[in-house]
Amino acid sequence: MTGLVSFELPSETMADKTVDNKIQEIFSNYLSKQSLFKNREVLSTNFLPNIIIHRDSEIQTVSSIIAPILKGYKPSNLFIYGGIGCGKTVTIKYILEQLSKISNGNYKTVYINCKMKKVSDTEYRILSQLLKEFGLLVPETGISTNILYKKFFECVDGQNIIIIFDEIDALVNKIGDEFLYNISRSEQNISIIGITNNISFADRLDPRVKSSLVEEEIIFKPYNAQQLKDIITLRTAEAFDEDCLDESVINKCAALAAQEHGDARRALELIRVAGEITERLGETRIKEEHLDVANDRINTDKIVETIKSQPRxxxxxxxxxxxxxxxxxxxxxxxxxxxxxxxxxxxxxEKNTIKSLTQRRVCDLINEYENIGIINTRTASRGRHGKIREVVLNIEDDMLKKIDNILTKVAY
Ligand SMILES: Nc1ncnc2c1ncn2[C@@H]1O[C@H](COP(=O)(O)OP(=O)(O)OP(=O)(O)O)[C@@H](O)[C@H]1O
Ligand SMILES: [Mg+2]
Known part of the structure; x- marks a missing residue:
């Protein structure tokens, strides 16, 4: 016996052949069509543009703070604050790139995104990540953190080093602030640049950590609609073919992103998705209605993702x-x-035999939904019976059905 069993193909296979043909047709249509995009990459989040606009004074301030490293001095520690998508990450990466073009002196810069999975969830992991930057690979477990600190300080060994902890609040939320204390108070010339959305982040630090860590601070303001328009114009000129985008579409995109707290990431995502929708419809010009569809889709995706990632x-x-x-x-x-x-x-x-949280904690969770914009709350007076708080769901009906679907699939 060879173990091979002969069997007859089920009759749906014939239908599958038609499906195959359809797929082939979609692919060959796609290949034969002229794309709107010249370079789609330019609109992706990780793309580092050649020019950063509307951040001249921030670039100047940050560059002046870190310049002493070129002459062998330790730059001051710096904190960069600002809302989502206001150019903090792109600006610091741009400055680091410029710095690397000037001199190969005895210094090193290390950029760490603390929100990346498995990078900063434990003191062990963040130290491993730092050691990796110096070419030392650490096993996933088994070495004491004291030894990792010792190894790291040996690697630094008198060099000037700037460590950028982007989304530093994620790091502190996960492992506390002792790690930052140990690094910033070491004998070594280590400068720390922390980047965060949370303006009151430093106030939550232990005062001794705060005093050594926060020497300089800079706040990136949100972009206004005009600034967003300039950023979109700059990036779309590289990303799309000429003539597929009217100024009115750029204006609308800028206005929508300005409403989203001046978020340039949102602006670029909107125009990219609008481009994809236009392309899929087989059209050659991005119109305002494509932008509206893109906007709805992004909003929906955001809400769905947020709900999926909420704790139980x-x-x-x-x-x-x-x-x-x-x-x-x-x-x-x-x-x-x-x-x-x-x-x-x-x-x-009770139904799921789970121990419930206190009413106060549940109120906090309700507040969080209000912050995300899923619900609105209103406090009303009931005379001598005190105050009551009312909740109204703040989402469209079809969105509600989607959320309902997600929640019914969740196993508590
Ligand atoms: N001034 C600018 N010129 C050109 N592109 C920009 C500018 N500011 C932001 N961008 C682009 O907008 C997007 C968001 O910027 P960035 O990632 O730097 O925001 P951020 O402030 O770090 O946001 P978050 O707090 O969410 O991390 C990126 O794609 C970036 O390239
Ligand atoms: Mg960022």
Whole structure:
């Protein structure tokens, strides 16, 4: 026996052949069509542009702070604050690239994105990551962190080094601030640049860490619509073929991103997705309506991703709000009291034999949904009965159905 079994192809296989042909047709149509994009990469998040505009004074300040490294001095530690997509990462990367063009002196710069998975979740991992930058590979476990610190300081050994911890709040949230204290208070010439969205980040640090870590601070303001327009114009000129984009589309894209707290990442993502939608429709010019579709799609994706990544109890709170809403008047403008949500959440916990959180903690979780923009809350007075807090879901009906789908698939 060879172990081979002969069998007859099921009849759907014939239908599959038609499906195959359809797929082939889609691919060959795609290949034969002229693309709108000259270089799609230019609109991706990791692309480092040749020019950074509207950040001259920030570039000047940061460059002056780190310039002493060129003459062998230790630059001051620096904190960069600013909202999402306001150019912090791109600016620092650009400056580091310029710095590397000037001199190959006795210094080193290390850039670490603390939000990357497996990079900064433990003190062990962040030290391994630093050692990797010096060419030392550390096994995933098994060495004491004291030895890793010792090895790291041996690697630095009198060199001037600037470490950029981008999204530094993610690092501190995961491993606390002792690590930063150990690095910044060492005998070595280590300068730290911390980048964060959270303006009050430093206030949460232990005062002794804060005093050594925060020597200089700079805030990146959000871009306004005009600045966003210039950034989009600059990047789309490289990304798209000529003549596929009207100024009105750029203006609208800038206006939409300006509403999103001046987020340049959002602007570039919007125009990229609008380009993809246009291309898929077989059209040659990006129109405002394509931008609207792109905007809706991005909003939906964002909400869905946010909900999927919420911790279990947070998802249960949202499910409680949803089921109360459904039980009342359906999807329309229903107001729900926070006390009702807590009761419903408790029932859900009981049903799933999960220990419930306190009402106060559940209120915090409700606040978080308000911060993300999924719900609105309103405090109303009930005279001598005190105050009540009402919750209204702040999303479109079809979005609600999508969320409902996600939540029903979650196993608590
Ligand atoms: N001044 C600018 N000129 C050209 N492109 C820019 C400029 N500012 C931002 N961008 C682009 O916008 C996007 C977002 O910028 P960046 O990643 O630097 O934002 P960020 O402030 O680090 O945001 P986050 O806090 O979310 O990390 C990137 O694609 C970047 O290349
Ligand atoms: Mg960034």
């Amino acid at each position: 109890h947070s998802q249960m709170v949202l499910e409680s709000i949803m089921s109360l809403k459904k039980a009342s008047k359906g999807w329309q403008d229903t107001r729900i009291l926070t006390g009702e949500i807590y009761r419903q959440y408790n029932n859900l916990c």
